Amino acid sequence: MDDFDDDSFNDVLGSMEMPTSPKKPKVQPSTIQPVPAATSTANSSNNTSASITVAKPASNPHSVLVHSKQRGNPILKSIQNVPLEFRDDIVPDYVVGRTSCILFLSLKYHNLNPDYICQRLKALGKMYELRVLLVQVDTPEPHNALKSLTRISLLADLTMMLAWNAEEAGKIIETYKQFEKRPPDLIMERVESNPHQKLVAALTNIKPVNKTDAVTLLQTFGNLGNVITASEERLSQVMGLGPRKAKRLFKTLQEPFLNK
Structure with a gap:
């Protein structure tokens, strides 16, 4: 089913308990009724009213x-x-950090059960950052299914990640866990400290x-000042530069x- 009823989606989304900022996950264990997770062959559940809390941490961090x-x-x-570590006392499909979780959804399954993800999000409530x-x-x-899931993700404060096969999906989960405690500057742009490298970076802009x-x-002109004062003809004579x-x-x- 590629066409979804907007009114139906809006009704379900309107009844969902959306997270507020900042969000503080509950960490105390409690008696729960587990909510079934989504797999490519899973059966959907109509039980969305279970009492739920974030489960205790893994035995192995x-x-x-x-x-x-x-x-x-x-x-x-x-x-x-x-x-x-397999557990029954977690609400999401995967927990990859104390404040991070992943819901898995096969697009084929979503087309057959378009309300399923909304039910899962309602059960998840305000858990996890x-x-x-x-x-x-x-x-x-x-395309149509991804469009509706994008809208749901925006409304429910989700980061949507796409995988094109099972192997890629598994690697995404693995990477989230491996980078759980890595500093944010790991993926930030490196700022060059060497003066020569700074000049090279400036010219490549x-x-x-x-x-x-x-x-x-x-190397040809010796410094940036000589490059700036060189004529266009002289610049064109530099090896590899051209007119x-x-x-x-x-x-x-x-x-x-x-600007004046």
């Missing part, structure tokens, strides 16, 4: 907590670098000058820094 309903999911075969919706794209025409061109310019790059570089270097 390096383990990914996996809902028992996920046993048999092919994506588990691709999670090889972190241990798995990072809430990932991992969608395995396993249908030939995914001028398109279409590349890093090799920038190094050649500095087109020289013209663009000369024009950029002659532009005033401040």
Whole structure:
């Protein structure tokens, strides 16, 4: 089923308990009624009124907590670098950190049961700060379904990740766990501290000058000041630069820094 009833979705979403910011996950164990997790072959459940809390931490802090309903999911075969701990007392499909969880959804299953993800999110409530919706794209025409899931993700404060096969889905779960405690600057742009590298980086900001061109310019002219004062003709004579790059570089270097 590729066409979804907007009114039906709006009614379900309107009844969902959306997270507020900041969100504080509950960490005390409690008696719960587990909510079934989604797999490519799972059966949906109509029980969305269960009493739920975040389960106690894993016995091994390096383990990914996996809902028992996920046993048999092919994506588990691709999670090889972190241990798995199967539990019945978790609401999401995977817990990859104290404040991070993942809901898995096969797009083929979603097309057959479009209300399923809304029921899962209603059960999840305000739990967890990072809430990932991992969608395995396993249908030939995914656009309409992905459009509706994108809308749901925006409303329910979800980060939607797409995987195109089971192996890729498993690696995404594994990566979230491996990077659980990594600092944010790990993926931030590196700021060069070497003066020469800073000059090279500055020149490569001028398109279409590349890093090799920038190094050649500095070696040819000795410093940035000489590059700036060089004529267009002289710049075009630099090995590998050529008339087109020289013209663009000369024009950029002659532009005033401040607009009058």
